[in-house]
Amino acid sequence: MSRFAKPIGFALLFCAVVIAPFLVSNYHTYQLGFVGLYLVALVGLDILTGFTGQISLGHGAFMGIGAYTTTILVVDHGWRDLWTIPLAGVIAGAIGVAFGLPATRFSGPYLALATFAIPLSFIGLLKRYPHFTGGNVGKNLPQLHSELGWHVNPSIWFYVVCWVVALVMFPLAFLIVRGRFGRALRSVRDSEIAATANGISTAGVKTAAFGISAFYCGVAGSLYAIGITYVNPDTFPIDLSILLLVGIVLGGAGSLYGMIFGALFVEFIRISWGPSILNLFSKAHHIDTHAPGSGLVVYGVVLLLVLYVAPAGAAGLIRQLMTLVTRLRRKKDASLSDPSLV
Amino acid sequence: MRKTFLLIATALAVSAVVVVTAGATSSATPGVTAKSILLEGTFPLSGPASGYAPIPAGMGAYFAYANAHGGVNGRKINWHYEDDGYNPANTVQLTHKFVEQDHAFALVGGLGTEPQTAVRQYLNDNKVPQLFVSTGATTFDRDFATYPWTLGWQPDYEAEGAIYGKYVVKNLSSAKLGVLYQNDDYGNDYLRGLKAGLGEAHQSMIVSAQPYDLSATTPPAVQVAKLKASGADTFVIFATPTPTIQSYVIATKLGWSPAHVITNSVSATDPFLTIAEKSGSNIVEGTISINYLLDPSNPIYNKQPGMKLYRAIMAKYDPKGNANDPLNLYGVAKAWTTVQVLKAAGANLTRAGLMKAARSMVYTKGKNNANPFALPGVAVFTKGNFQYPISQVTVIQYQNHVFKPLGGLINGRGALR
Numbered sequence: 001m002s003r004f005a006k007p008i009g010f011a012l013l014f015c016a017v018v019i020a021p022f023l024v025s026n027y028h029t030y031q032l033g034f035v036g037l038y039l040v041a042l043v044g045l046d047i048l049t050g051f052t053g054q055i056s057l058g059h060g061a062f063m064g065i066g067a068y069t070t071t072i073l074v075v076d077h078g079w080r081d082l083w084t085i086p087l088a089g090v091i092a093g094a095i096g097v098a099f100g101l102p103a104t105r106f107s108g109p110y111l112a113l114a115t116f117a118i119p120l121s122f123i124g125l126l127k128r129y130p131h132f133t134g135g136n137v138g139k140n141l142p143q144l145h146s147e148l149g150w151h152v153n154p155s156i157w158f159y160v161v162c163w164v165v166a167l168v169m170f171p172l173a174f175l176i177v178r179g180r181f182g183r184a185l186r187s188v189r190d191s192e193i194a195a196t197a198n199g200i201s202t203a204g205v206k207t208a209a210f211g212i213s214a215f216y217c218g219v220a221g222s223l224y225a226i227g228i229t230y231v232n233p234d235t236f237p238i239d240l241s242i243l244l245l246v247g248i249v250l251g252g253a254g255s256l257y258g259m260i261f262g263a264l265f266v267e268f269i270r271i272s273w274g275p276s277i278l279n280l281f282s283k284a285h286h287i288d289t290h291a292p293g294s295g296l297v298v299y300g301v302v303l304l305l306v307l308y309v310a311p312a313g314a315a316g317l318i319r320q321l322m323t324l325v326t327r328l329r330r331k332k333d334a335s336l337s338d339p340s341l342v
Numbered sequence: 343m344r345k346t347f348l349l350i351a352t353a354l355a356v357s358a359v360v361v362v363t364a365g366a367t368s369s370a371t372p373g374v375t376a377k378s379i380l381l382e383g384t385f386p387l388s389g390p391a392s393g394y395a396p397i398p399a400g401m402g403a404y405f406a407y408a409n410a411h412g413g414v415n416g417r418k419i420n421w422h423y424e425d426d427g428y429n430p431a432n433t434v435q436l437t438h439k440f441v442e443q444d445h446a447f448a449l450v451g452g453l454g455t456e457p458q459t460a461v462r463q464y465l466n467d468n469k470v471p472q473l474f475v476s477t478g479a480t481t482f483d484r485d486f487a488t489y490p491w492t493l494g495w496q497p498d499y500e501a502e503g504a505i506y507g508k509y510v511v512k513n514l515s516s517a518k519l520g521v522l523y524q525n526d527d528y529g530n531d532y533l534r535g536l537k538a539g540l541g542e543a544h545q546s547m548i549v550s551a552q553p554y555d556l557s558a559t560t561p562p563a564v565q566v567a568k569l570k571a572s573g574a575d576t577f578v579i580f581a582t583p584t585p586t587i588q589s590y591v592i593a594t595k596l597g598w599s600p601a602h603v604i605t606n607s608v609s610a611t612d613p614f615l616t617i618a619e620k621s622g623s624n625i626v627e628g629t630i631s632i633n634y635l636l637d638p639s640n641p642i643y644n645k646q647p648g649m650k651l652y653r654a655i656m657a658k659y660d661p662k663g664n665a666n667d668p669l670n671l672y673g674v675a676k677a678w679t680t681v682q683v684l685k686a687a688g689a690n691l692t693r694a695g696l697m698k699a700a701r702s703m704v705y706t707k708g709k710n711n712a713n714p715f716a717l718p719g720v721a722v723f724t725k726g727n728f729q730y731p732i733s734q735v736t737v738i739q740y741q742n743h744v745f746k747p748l749g750g751l752i753n754g755r756g757a758l759r
Contacts, residue, residue: 027442031435127555136526138430138456143463155442228434230460235431237389270427271435295425296388 009257010171017163021156030155030227031267036162037223038263042247043173043256044216049245050253051177052209053189054104054111058118060240062214064231065092065122066221071139071231072132081226082147085165088222089215096214097207104206107192119238126233138232141225162223169216173256176212185209217244250306252313261314269299277302373447374691379684380420381405382446384433385453385476387425394453396663397476398423400673401451403659404681414684415691422446428453430460437461441470448473448696450680451495451673455479455528466491471696473683474676474731478502478608480531486701486729491693493700493724495676495731497634499528499606500535501754502735505632506578506604507539508752509737510547514602518549520574522565522589524581525553532580532606535754549574554585561588563596570598577625579605583614590618593625604630611668612639615740632735633745634720635675638666640744648714675715679705679722679731700724703731719751730755 017036021029045059066088073079073087103114126133133139144154152160177185184205187195192202225231243266251262277298310317373380385398398421405421413419422444426432433452440446441464448471452458455477462482465472466489474495475482482494497505510517521536523529533551540547550572552565562581566589569577577593577600579586586609593600603625605615610631619626636643636652643649652674656665663670684691686699705711705722713722720734733755738745 025443027439030438030442034435130526136456136528138459140459140463143467155438224431228431228460229464230430230434232430232456232460234429234456237429270432271439 006174013170013260014167017167021159026153026155029153029159031271033155033159033162033227034224034267035260035263036159036166037220037227038244038247038266039166039259040169040223041217041220041244042251042259042262042266043170044213044220045244046248046251046253046256046259047173047176047185047216048209048213049248050255051182051185051189052206054107054206054209055109055245056115056210056213056241057112057238057245058115058241059213059217059244060236060238060242061119061122062092062096062217063221063224063240063244064119064126064236065095065214066218067225067231067236068126068133068221069218070222070225071134071141074141075139080147081141082161085219085222089219092218092221093211093215096218097211099214100207100210104203104210116238116241119236119241122236123233123238134232136232138230138235141229141231143229144227158227161226165219165223169219170256173216177256181205181208246303248313250303250313252315252317255313255315258313258315269302270295273298273302371447371692372445374417377417378420379414379417379691380422380444380446381448381450381680382421382440382444383423383449383451383453384426384436384457385423385451386428389427389429391428391454394476394669396667396669397453397673397676398451399660399663400656400670401677401680402673403655403663403670404674404677406659407655408677408681414681415689417691419681419684423451426454426457428457430457433457434460434464437464441465441468446470447691448693450474451476451676453477458482462489462492469693471693471700473696473700474679476672476676478531479527481527483730491697493697493729493731495679496672497632497732497735497754498730499531500538501730501733502607502632503532503535503537503580503754504539505535505735505737505752505754506630507536507541507544508754509539509630510576510604511540511544514576517547517576517602518572518574519547519576519578520569520572520600521548521551521578522562522569522581522585523551523553524585525555528582529553529580536578536580539754554581561585561592563592565589566592566598567596570596575600576602576604579603579609581606581609583609586610587614587618587621590615590623590626591621594623599625602630603628607631607633610740610745612740612743612745616743627740627742629740630748631738631740631745633717633738633747634732634735635668635671635716637668637745638671639668640746642744642746646714646718648716652715671715675713678713678715679703682711701729702726717747717751728755 020032041063045056048054048056069088069091070081070084073084074081103111106114127135144158146152146154146157150157184200187200188202188205195202247262247266250265252258278295383398385394386392387395402421405419409418424436426436440449450473453476458475458477462472469491472492474493478496478499480498480500482492483498521533523533537545550569552568554562554565562585579589586605610629615626615629636646636649652671653665655674656663656670682705683696683699687695701724703722703724705713707719717736720732722731724731734751734753736751737748739748
């Protein structure tokens with residue numbers, strides 16, 4: 001049964017992705033495009049955080065590096081945006097490896113703090129070299145438009161691009177975390193000492209995981225720039241890095257399928273769900289929904305609730321539910337076969 | 343088994359999670375029905391720029407007042423705004439929602455140079471009015487030919503700079519100006535305006551102009567020291583609030599007491615200047631800046647009919663708001679202009695009709711239809727190639743924690759045309 005689980009799951013995901021734009025409005029299709037790119041980013045970060053156990057507070061900056069790679073190539077060098085996507089990943093990945101080489105000698109909270117420096121210095125550098133990056137003023141990309149002979153609504157085109165990339169990079173992550181390399185990742189997470197004792201270069205494995213996750217985030221950032229059609233330092237605030245981490249935890253760190261929930265959360269909590277939940281309350285309890293920062297309160301409350309109800313994230317919650325169902329069924333089977341209870 | 347179920351549930355969640363809302367409106371013009379007009383906008387209600395949050399609330403108060411007094415040609419205004427946290431990525435997504443999902447008739451008052459720059463092309467491509475953006479960046483007024491669906495409202499930074507130039511030539515003719523400016527579009531707009539206001543003959547009054555980077559991690563001490571060494575006796579600050587406060591303090595610490603200080607209006611508000619003073623600056627008193635609206639924190643305007651109306655509107659429609667906050671009045675004054683333009687666009691409301699009305703506004707004292715919340719005599723005026731709605735301001739001076747107007751109105755755009 002479980003031998004077919006992954007192919008079946010992937011086939012279902014594929015069907016859902018194909019059907020979704022026919023079910024929802026163009027605007028929601030546009031939003032689901034962002035879900036696709038967040039999925040790429042979260043899956044990448046999950047390889048580092050969920051599978052290798054290294055917390056990063058800086059991966060929003062790798063999205064930024066990917067986004068600026070695409071923007072500068074498209075705006076200043078006339079590249080076609082689609083062709084910049086892999087390059088954005090490679091550049092972000094290379095920078096990730098370069099940062100990972102020294103930084104992964106740290107571990108635990110020290111590494112987290114070191115990664116916190118990435119978005120800080122990234123924003124500083126963007127403002128320091130305005131002739132190259134556009135500085136505070138930022139850069140406008142061409143508006144969304146369908147290409148390659150397609151004539152569809154720009155939102156649908158964006159959705160298609162994001163999910164084609166996501167459906168390539170998502171299964172790729174399964175290949176990365178299985179086998180010898182995947183075991184090395186998990187052993188570093190579970191016990192660095194035991195991993196070293198078994199001949200694993202922990203720094204090497206961590207650096208590789210860092211590079212892979214930066215590559216994923218770079219690709220996601222490239223798509224982000226294409227979708228937003230504008231970049232400036234405010235587009236990649238430090239919150240973005242935190243939000244990615246929150247997405248992983250809520251999805252269920254260490255589960256790749258859980259990242260779908262994480263990506264949905266990251267995209268919808270700020271733009272759609274937060275305000276709607278707030279509006280529900282405002283009607284019932286006369287809360288000023290436009291009070292500065294009230295949206296953040298919802299975000300915080302939802303976060304706490306989820307952590308309380310499902311500390312292992314959405315994937316963990318479903319696993320728990322399944323265990324419960326199985327147990328109930330066993331009980332039922334047991335009661336039927338026990339003559340004393342009939 | 344368990345795993346399969348997990349996978350199925352996950353896959354289905356993708357399509358199940360989105361709530362489909364019926365968006366189509368029956369009328370030909372999006373956002374307009376026989377009884378209502380939908381206006382929307384993005385503002386920073388959270389994050390570092392959330393201090394601007396009173397603006398949309400003030401706009402809402404005036405729209406509620408207008409609705410209670412008959413609305414616009416029988417239609418009520420539905421005002422809906424959302425928080426973009428000053429992050430252009432959020433602005434873009436919300437703007438897509440306003441246009442494609444909510445079908446807003448027009449976007450009004452959207453705040454911030456960068457967030458509004460991010461959505462300008464999109465709105466123009468979709469022919470949706472981007473009206474009265476809440477930023478003074480000159481491009482939103484100047485580049486009307488490229489972006490026919492976009493228009494600013496307040497005096498632009500270039501015009502404000504020009505006014506300081508004119509003021510200096512007229513009143514401080516022997517001054518030696520030392521200018522500190524932010525090294526980006528914002529600071530350069532101001533500096534360009536200042537030079538235009540001084541005119542060719544008086545450019546040499548600027549003895550030194552020092553740029554600073556917004557990204558600099560240290561206060562602009564070196565720049566202020568250079569300005570002091572240049573022999574300047576008038577300190578001109580074209581900076582955002584934090585560096586402005588810092589340079590006030592640094593000048594005092596360096597023992598520099600310029601005879602005059604000119605500070606751009608963005609940073610010259612009572613709260614910021616009070617911080618500078620409390621941090622040890624002794625050159626705050628007498629700071630010169632500009633204003634174009636009634637100032638609710640200054641009691642001398644309390645007898646103006648516009649101020650009385652403003653306080654009545656705030657008391658009734660936004661009682662929780664701080665009526666002494668100039669940003670509320672800014673919102674009310676902007677909403678007033680919006681209502682006038684909607685009325686001028688006629689009963690058969692279209693987006694093109696709205697833009698046509700906004701491109702030829704004549705709200706002046708002479709026509710007896712001036713904006714009651716602006717300083718007496720300030721016109722809201724656009725015509726043909728002149729698309730700078732408010733370009734008259736009055737010079738004000740900070741005295742005992744109140745800005746006092748000095749003399750009458752000056753037209754900043756007169757020097758630039």
